[in-house]
Amino acid sequence: AQPQNNTAEPSQAKVQIRLATRHEDIELPEDPGVLFVSTNLKRYALSSLVNNLLHTEKPIPFEFLINGQFLRTSIDEFLTLNGISAETVLNVEYTRALIPPLQVASFEHDDWVSSIDVLSQTSLAGLWSGGSLGSGQERILSASYDGLLRIWNMSGEVIATSTAPYNAGRIISLKSTKFMSDKKIVASGLDGVVRVYKYDEDAATITPTVELYNHNSGVENVAVHNQSSRILSASTDTTISFFSSSAKESPAAPSNFLPTSNAASNKRVKLSKADKTVPARGALSTLVGHTQPVSSVIFAPNDHTVAYSASHDHTLRTWDLPTSRSVDVRTTGHALLSLTALSKLNLVATGTAARHITLIDPRASATSVSIMTLRGHTGPVVSLDIDPSSDYGLVSGAHDGTCRIWDVRSVRPGAGAQVGEGQVGESVYVLEREGQKDKGKSRVGGEGVKVFSVRWDKAVGILSAGEDKRVQINRGSNSNAS
Amino acid sequence: NIDPESLLPKLPSPDELRPFPTTCAAIFRGHEGRVRSVSIDPRGIFLASGGDDGHVRIWELLTGRQLWKVKLSDEDAVDAVRWRPGKDAAILAAASGESVYLIVPFTLLSPDVEQASREILDAGWGYAASKPSSANSSEPIKEPPAKWSRPGARLEGKGVLVQATVRSTVKVINWHRRGEYFATVSPRGQSSAVAIHTLTKHLTQLPFRRLKGLAQSAQFHPSKPIFFVATKNSIRSYDLARQELVKILQPGAKWISSFDVHPGGDNLIVGTYDKRLLWHDLDLSTKPYKTLRYHKEAIRAVRFHQGGLPLFADASDDGSLQIFHGKVVGDLMENATIVPLKVLRGHQVKSRLGVMDVDWHPREPWCVSAGADGTCRLWN
Numbered sequence: 006a007q008p009q010n011n012t013a014e015p016s017q018a019k020v021q022i023r024l025a026t027r028h029e030d031i032e033l034p035e036d037p038g039v040l041f042v043s044t045n046l047k048r049y050a051l052s053s054l055v056n057n058l059l060h061t062e063k064p065i066p067f068e069f070l071i072n073g074q075f076l077r078t079s080i081d082e083f084l085t086l087n088g089i090s091a092e093t094v095l096n097v098e099y100t101r102a103l104i105p106p107l108q109v110a111s112f113e114h115d116d117w118v119s120s121i122d123v124l125s126q127t128s129l130a131g132l133w134s135g136g137s138l139g140s141g142q143e144r145i146l147s148a149s150y151d152g153l154l155r156i157w158n159m160s161g162e163v164i165a166t167s168t169a170p171y172n173a174g175r176i177i178s179l180k181s182t183k184f185m186s187d188k189k190i191v192a193s194g195l196d197g198v199v200r201v202y203k204y205d206e207d208a209a210t211i212t213p214t215v216e217l218y219n220h221n222s223g224v225e226n227v228a229v230h231n232q233s234s235r236i237l238s239a240s241t242d243t244t245i246s247f248f249s250s251s252a253k254e255s256p257a258a259p260s261n262f263l264p265t266s267n268a269a270s271n272k273r274v275k276l277s278k279a280d281k282t283v284p285a286r287g288a289l290s291t292l293v294g295h296t297q298p299v300s301s302v303i304f305a306p307n308d309h310t311v312a313y314s315a316s317h318d319h320t321l322r323t324w325d326l327p328t329s330r331s332v333d334v335r336t337t338g339h340a341l342l343s344l345t346a347l348s349k350l351n352l353v354a355t356g357t358a359a360r361h362i363t364l365i366d367p368r369a370s371a372t373s374v375s376i377m378t379l380r381g382h383t384g385p386v387v388s389l390d391i392d393p394s395s396d397y398g399l400v401s402g403a404h405d406g407t408c409r410i411w412d413v414r415s416v417r418p419g420a421g422a423q424v425g426e427g428q429v430g431e432s433v434y435v436l437e438r439e440g441q442k443d444k445g446k447s448r449v450g451g452e453g454v455k456v457f458s459v460r461w462d463k464a465v466g467i468l469s470a471g472e473d474k475r476v477q478i479n480r481g482s483n484s485n486a487s
Numbered sequence: 488n489i490d491p492e493s494l495l496p497k498l499p500s501p502d503e504l505r506p507f508p509t510t511c512a513a514i515f516r517g518h519e520g521r522v523r524s525v526s527i528d529p530r531g532i533f534l535a536s537g538g539d540d541g542h543v544r545i546w547e548l549l550t551g552r553q554l555w556k557v558k559l560s561d562e563d564a565v566d567a568v569r570w571r572p573g574k575d576a577a578i579l580a581a582a583s584g585e586s587v588y589l590i591v592p593f594t595l596l597s598p599d600v601e602q603a604s605r606e607i608l609d610a611g612w613g614y615a616a617s618k619p620s621s622a623n624s625s626e627p628i629k630e631p632p633a634k635w636s637r638p639g640a641r642l643e644g645k646g647v648l649v650q651a652t653v654r655s656t657v658k659v660i661n662w663h664r665r666g667e668y669f670a671t672v673s674p675r676g677q678s679s680a681v682a683i684h685t686l687t688k689h690l691t692q693l694p695f696r697r698l699k700g701l702a703q704s705a706q707f708h709p710s711k712p713i714f715f716v717a718t719k720n721s722i723r724s725y726d727l728a729r730q731e732l733v734k735i736l737q738p739g740a741k742w743i744s745s746f747d748v749h750p751g752g753d754n755l756i757v758g759t760y761d762k763r764l765l766w767h768d769l770d771l772s773t774k775p776y777k778t779l780r781y782h783k784e785a786i787r788a789v790r791f792h793q794g795g796l797p798l799f800a801d802a803s804d805d806g807s808l809q810i811f812h813g814k815v816v817g818d819l820m821e822n823a824t825i826v827p828l829k830v831l832r833g834h835q836v837k838s839r840l841g842v843m844d845v846d847w848h849p850r851e852p853w854c855v856s857a858g859a860d861g862t863c864r865l866w867n
């Protein structure tokens with residue numbers, strides 16, 4: 006395969022490039038070596054070139070990274086802008102183009118939506134359900150400040166709604182929810198109780214099966230591992246609980262945390278008696294170490310005996326679950342509000358109250374705290390998820406009313422990073438709230454548009470939810486328009 | 488020719504003094520009319536506010552979500568809200584009219600925290616009952632400095648469990664660090680203007696009956712048995728153990744609105760209606776060590792960060808807050824470094840009133856403000 010040599014204009018400058026990719030499935034069949042290409046080529050022409058070399062039947066849209074920057078201009082302009090000599094051999098990395106996500110649907114609620122999850126053939130819960138889920142059977146789970154869980158189909162219809170819990174008149178606002186499988190859901194909220202629910206699609210019911218007590222303040226975040234029936238919960242009481250989703254496997258609930266444990270609330274219970282009592286249980290263990298509210302907790306992607314947690318105390322902790330011990334602490338400069346793991350890169354990403362995302366290598370061998378800092382948000386970064394199609398991508402949701410998509414290979418040129426921040430990355434795309442009339446303008450204090458939760462699913466797209474009482478779905482279009 | 492400016496030591500630039508609040512991170516909307524007072528709970532997760540609508544509201548600090556409210560009065564504004572120090576219980580004190588209400592917002596609390604909080608407030612009923620009756624005494628029964636009572640079924644059902652009523656409208660509440668005492672100031676109360684209340688005994692004392700001038704504010708020393716009282720023109724410090732006057736500070740102000748004591752205990756900031764912010768070093772002099780004139784209108788509130796950051800803030804009727812770096816050094820020979828860092832704008836001025844109160848997060852470089860525009864704001 007001979008690259009297109011522009012011989013029509015003899016005066017046209019040329020540059021030498023060497024193509025490479027980090028994705029096995031799009032590697033070139035044979036190494037073309039150094040190629041001479043015209044400096045006036047842009048992304049689209051380079052994308053055609055790579056498709057030719059790959060002999061693709063249907064063209065794949067590609068993006069190009071040179072020195073950690075996505076090519077957005079002609080090569081010529083890029084060289085001039087970055088002061089690179091045209092004599093240099095350019096190392097050009099190509100990757101599947103991340104196509105600008107379009108808003109495809111939104112699901113309206115009566116109140117703020119605090120958390121969302123998705124069940125699809127490609128989601129973790131879908132895989133845990135045996136992969137029997139067909140296309141078109143995707144389900145969206147939302148948790149709201151109104152205290153209810155809802156399950157939606159992709160047409161935006163509510164299939165099932167939970168009933169409000171009986172907790173002796175306490176606040177019922179929910180903060181976090183996860184599908185454990187296609188039949189099991191976990192949720193937590195400001196009353197400090199973690200509840201496991203059975204979801205019956207045919208009966209259209211969401212019924213609590215066990216209530217888990219171990220926190221004396223709100224539970225901000227839950228993580229689940231279905232195969233081992235394990236749940237982790239992060240609380241503003243500064244602890245993390247390790248629970249079983251099975252009542253049989255769980256110890257008795259600590260009596261002082263039960264809603265009936267004091268005279269005043271006992272009286273209130275009698276006034277609002279539940280028709281059916283749900284079994285109450287305690288934790289398998291309590292993870293103690295953080296000194297301030299814990300905002301988020303996750304199981305390590307490849308080892309469910311290890312957990313990571315992020316806290317307002319500025320630290321990221323690694324936990325060994327069989328011994329309940331904190332085995333590593335990384336101290337950052339800011340209150341940490343969200344967490345996700347980039348497993349192939351051995352990194353965790355944590356969102357801060359100081360409006361950025363910090364990438365941390367949690368392995369004991371890592372010496373620096375921050376590998377990279379992702380900047381661009383103008384409000385606290387409260388939710389993170391990974392790109393299901395790329396080891397380098399992630400999405401963030403923030404109180405500034407935006408979700409941002411990041412590729413950690415993309416580095417801001419010449420950015421004066423503060424000491425200890427590592428490299429500085431900037432976002433590839435910004436998703437705004439669909440209902441927002443003044444798009445493009447940032448709202449003071451993120452008023453009315455704060456994003457509380459974001460998920461990225463291969464089949465469904467990017468789901469986000471927040472103060473606008475909506476779940477919004479964005480999906481890439483399938484055209485190769487440049 | 489030497490420029491005299493060049494001989495002065497260079498102040499560090501604000502960039503070198505991060506972190507400090509720069510941005511509005513959340514707006515708390517719900518009050519009708521002015522918000523008079525704000526307070527962040529000791530865990531740093533709830534914001535309490537009180538205002539002209541007679542309501543006390545509690546909000547989720549990071550999101551601005553209103554979680555709880557109660558109406559204390561139809562006629563009177565809520566002039567002050569202050570969380571009791573300590574994380575084992577959650578008790579909020581709120582002043583409306585002549586009363587201080589002690590609140591356990593149980594719908595936001597776990598059963599064990601609710602129980603611990605109720606026990607602290609209930610202890611005093613027993614104490615009052617066990618006190619010897621004065622019937623066998625020949626002296627006439629004096630009117631007690633405050634009447635401690637149950638506020639009635641409606642309020643008790645919301646968790647407003649105790650009402651302490653003094654003789655004149657309460658404008659200021661400040662807790663002692665251990666949460667056993669709190670002080671109140673009723674500027675029009677004359678001989679009963681400054682009261683010290685003992686929580687678990689439901690007991691009120693009036694230690695300063697012969698105060699010269701109109702009382703404005705009062706506060707406990709952060710570590711010693713010393714108590715500060717501000718009148719219009721001066722601030723007096725008293726030794727509570729020896730019951731004697733220690734010092735009289737003369738800020739040189741026409742009308743003091745507020746003051747705060749540095750967590751180290753040896754420095755004090757004072758805000759005045761005549762637009763000035765004064766820093767007093769108690770070791771140096773009874774006159775201010777520094778006078779700062781940055782605001783176009785009255786300063787209504789001043790506050791030091793209490794969680795280890797060298798920051799303080801003021802709130803002004805010009806609608807802005809100003810954030811300062813204020814580093815106190817242990818060395819007696821060296822004076823505090825004061826650097827203006829940031830002006831925070833956003834509150835609207837309504838009827839010539841701007842920002843009414845300011846509080847800091849217990850640890851983070853975040854502050855909250857109460858606005859005459861009906862909003863509270865979180866700045867980070």
Ligand SMILES: [Mg+2]
Nearest residue numbers: 770819821822
């Ligand atoms: Mg000194």
